[in-house]
Amino acid sequence: MPKRKGLVRLQLSAALAIWAAASWGSPAAQAEETLNICHGGHPIMVASQKILDKWAKKESVKLTTTLIAYDVYVPKVTQMLTTGSAQCDIIWHNDDWGQLWQQYLVTTDDVAGIRNVAKQPLDAFWNDQHELTVIPMAHTVGTFFYRKDLISDAEVPKTFADMVQIGQKLQKEGKVKWGYVGGMSFNNTWFTLWWTMWNSGCDIFKPIYERDNKVLAANGWTSIIDQPCHQQIVDFWWDALHKDRIAPEATTTYGRNEANAIFMAGDAAMTVADSTFWGDYNDKNKSRAAGNIGMVPYPIGPGRSKPITWLDIWGWAIPKSVSPAHQALAKKLLGEMLTDEDGQVQMWNETGGPPPNVRVWDRLTASDPVFRKLKEVVFDQDHAHSAYYFANWPRVHKAYSDAAIKALTGKREDIPAVLKEGAKAVHDAAVAQ
Amino acid sequence: MLLLIAPAGIVLVLFQIVPIVFGANASFRDWQLFNPAQTWVGLKHYLYILGDSTFLTIVLPNTFLLTFLSVTLSLIGGLALAHYLHRNFAGQWLMQTIILLPQMIAPVIGAMMMRWVFNDQFGVVAAFLDWVGFGPISWLAQRWPSFFIVILTDVWIWTPWFALILLAGLRSLPREPFEAAQIDAAGAWRTFTHLTLPMLRPVIAVCVLIRSIDAFRTFDVVWILTGGGPARSTEVFSIYTYVETFVNLDFGRGSAAAIIGALIILVVAGAMYKVAGRVADVAR
Known part of the structure; x- marks a missing residue:
């Protein structure tokens, strides 16, 4: 009888251990990961975040948002970056302040899809070692x-x-x-x-x-x-x-x-x-x-x-002050956003934000008269x-x-x-x- | 005893003294976002600011003018409102609440409201002026109209604060002198100038002192309404400091500007404190 009791206990323990191990890697456990995106609340940023959110759900990541008014965006984020705060895992980035923050941002040359973006608008975002510090979100x-x-x-x-x-x-x-x-x-x-x-x-x-x-x-x-x-x-x-x-x-x-x-x-x-x-x-x-x-x-x-x-870009960037795990997760999500051609077409349809991935431009030029017009009046000019x-x-x-x-x-x-x-x-x- | 004041002391040291020490330290260094070396430069930033014609001929005069006009007009308005409320009439409590409303709104929101109220295209003031035949006025495009709106907004926000404190002062005054004045057939104005005002002096002095210190460092209202413009013409001390620190990202020079402002207000407040003390003594 005690032997049988012991066997039952062993089985229960094993079942518990298997359940614990299984749930460790399950979506429910991973859902604990939360990435906070700090941006200025522009419709483009909201639309891009929608693409990120789609992929975040697939990765069982929760995205939260902190809105910062445009008038105080640069001072606020500069203060955050220079004090090493990890408040924002992903921040809105812009060519105007591309060089200001280069030393505080993670490099992004290894993000999926980064080879398919227009090159000239990246001029503002290289660091001193000629590594990229942005992931384009839309063209401005x-x-x-x-x-x-x-x-x-x-x-x-x-x-x-x-x-x-x-x-x-x-x-x-x-x-x-x-x-x-x-x-x-x-x-x-x-x-x-x-x-x-x-x-x-x-x-x-x-x-x-x-x-x-x-x-x-x-x-x-x-x-x-x-x-x-x-x-x-x-x-x-x-x-x-x-x-x-x-x-x-x-x-x-x-x-x-x-x-x-x-x-x-x-x-x-x-x-x-x-x-x-x-x-x-x-x-x-x-x-x-x-x-x-x-x-x-x-x-x-x-x-x-x-x-x-x-012809410049708005983009996303990842502060160095963020933990390596969050940096990797942010890069993964941003790579998925950058390669999500359907998502970018949807962003264009909803907001008029030209997609960051230039492969989508050909698709839109063929199918969308408004994009064709924009290409004519902007992209094809000096x-x-x-x-x-x-x-x-x-x-x-x-x-x-x-x-x-x-x-x-x-x-x-x-x-x-x-x-x-x-x-x-x-x-x-x-x-x- | 020391243990009792320790929590307040720790908060004071951590959130007041330490930041001031950090700021003072930064003001003697070249500390820009791209210059993390923080090289010691002595009085370089102080000399720059004290030699900056914009600081001397625009920023300081604007700051003192804003402080003087805002405090004076708020005091007069507050005194009038306090007198109005120091009577028994139907709906007095309702009126008191309504008068206090501007004080309950965050200054940033109050300033944004005013910016749209005076907007040359959609503002109610523009619509009214258009209706009476003046046409729209570009209030914020010129120095003095912009400055007028800044003062108006600050007065609108702070008059209720004066009214509330002066009303409390009025209610605490003894009745006997006023009854004696009534028996002597003194008029309302004479009673006000010879009794009410002298007896309220200590309260007024404290109000003016506190509010002057606060008005000297006004930031939100000016930043939202004019941003210090057009072309720096409405810039006050706090905007100058902010622009140096967070627009030019020059933490060293911005800290020096803040310290200079703090020293100025320290001297001014010290003088006012002495005057307030004398006023209170005379009132006794």
């Missing part, structure tokens, strides 16, 4: 949007002068309050000043369109914002705000929220924004202009004969980078923004003097130690 391409119901194909502006003329015409006819609207306040400079700057053959430092720091340094980080090509741009915007009045005087204070609110309320005929807003502009629940949005190559200024646009890739870039951007807005809110005759002072401030910001 500055796009010129207009109202198809108000501007016919023949009237689509080809030059800055056309833009003023068609804008004023629509305003006089009472069809819109404003011809053009776009963000201009600090960190929104692209949507007014900078796209016109690049499309007028100008830039912030000489040589124009150069992003090799060695070349820029060899040229003494000389700012050309006081040169004629740039003064023309500031003159153009001063007139647009105060004389031609095709854009609100308060444009200098607008971020993308204000500009989008005006465009989506149907109060403006033209705007420039990232192509990723295509979805919002065409969302009938949000936009009065839905269904009437067209896109064309940028109008050009006196200094160029063909349009030029920026490209500039939308930022400079060095540590002092945020300081330079702020100095530039302050100078340009001071010029635009002052008297027209003071513009040259303000820009001269601004060129010195921009140079000093670039070489600040």
Whole structure:
């Protein structure tokens, strides 16, 4: 009898041990793993996270999200990275601050699918050892949007002068309050000043369109914002705000929220924004202009004969401060996102975010007229980078923004003097130690 | 006794003293995100800031102007509201709650509301001005209109705080002097200037002292409404510090700016403390 009792106990123990061993590797046990994604809450990021979530469920990983407002995103994440916090396993990454964080991020050359992404937009994300520190999430391409119901194909502006003329015409006819609207306040400079700057053959430092720091340094980080090509741009915007009045005087204070609110309320005929807003502009629940949005190559200024646009990426990155197990898991999920072609097509359909995997571009070009149009107006044009890739870039951007807005809110005759002072401030910001 | 104050002492040391020491240490070093060496540079950052024309001619004047106007206007408004509430009337408790509402809203949210209220396209103020025939005004595109909105928002948020404390002060005043004034047929204004105000002086002095220190370091309202712009024209001390630290990512210079601000407010608050002490003595 005791022998039998012992046998029963042995069997029970064995069964328990097998159950324990089996459940150790089972999804229920692995579900304990949680990865936290920190991002800015943009629809593209949400859509990309949806792809990640799909694969996370298959891997029995729980994804959580921490939203950080755009205005404080860089300071907050910088603080997190420099203090070695493991609060975020995956963070939103952007070319503007690509170089700032390179030393705090895990390299990503070994992530699945990384060979199938466009190469030029990666320029901002190499570390000192020439290893990649980003996994692309979507392309961010500055796009010129207009109202198809108000501007016919023949009237689509080809030059800055056309833009003023068609804008004023629509305003006089009472069809819109404003011809053009776009963000201009600090960190929104692209949507007014900078796209016109690049499309007028100008830039912030000489040589124009150069992003090799060695070349820029060899040229003494000389700012050309006081040169004629740039003064023309500031003159153009001063007139647009105060004389031609095709854009609100308060444009200098607008971020993308204000500009989008005006465009989506149907109060403006033209705007420039990232192509990723295509979805919002065409969302009938949000936009009065839905269904009437067209896109064309940028109008050009006196200094160029063909349009030029920026083609960069938004991406995900993994902080070094995260545990090796979480780093590996994050890489696996991001690789699955990058190779999930159907997921990326869905992201494009939902948001207008061009897929990070260029193999998907061919598929969409063949099947989707909107993507074909975007390819024509953006991907097939000349490209500039939308930022400079060095540590002092945020300081330079702020100095530039302050100078340009001071010029635009002052008297027209003071513009040259303000820009001269601004060129010195921009140079000093670039070489600040 | 030491054991009793130990928890508070530990919290004070960990969350007040240690960060100040760290900050002070950083202010003497070259400490940027890309320069982790943290080289000792002595007073370099202090000299830079004290020689920075923007800091001297825009940031400091803006900071003192904001502090002075915000505190003065909030005090006047708070005093008026406290007087209004220091009477028995139907719905007094309801009115008291409504008046306190701005104080219950986080300043960030209050500032965002104000930003949209004064938005030149969609704001209610713009709509009203348009309706009366003035057309929209680009409030935030120029220095003084922007600064006016910053002050207005700060006053709107902080007036209830003054009202609440001054109301408590009013309710604690002895009745006899007021009854005597009534017997002597003193008018309401005379009673207010010769009795109420002198007797409230200690409370007012403490309120002004606390609020001035707080107003000097106002950040959220200015950052949300103007970001210090247009072109740095509404920048105050806290925005200057923030931009140096978290936009330019220069932790050394940002820390030096913070220490300079702390020293300025220390001197100002010390002087105000002395004045407040004298005012309280006179009131006694």
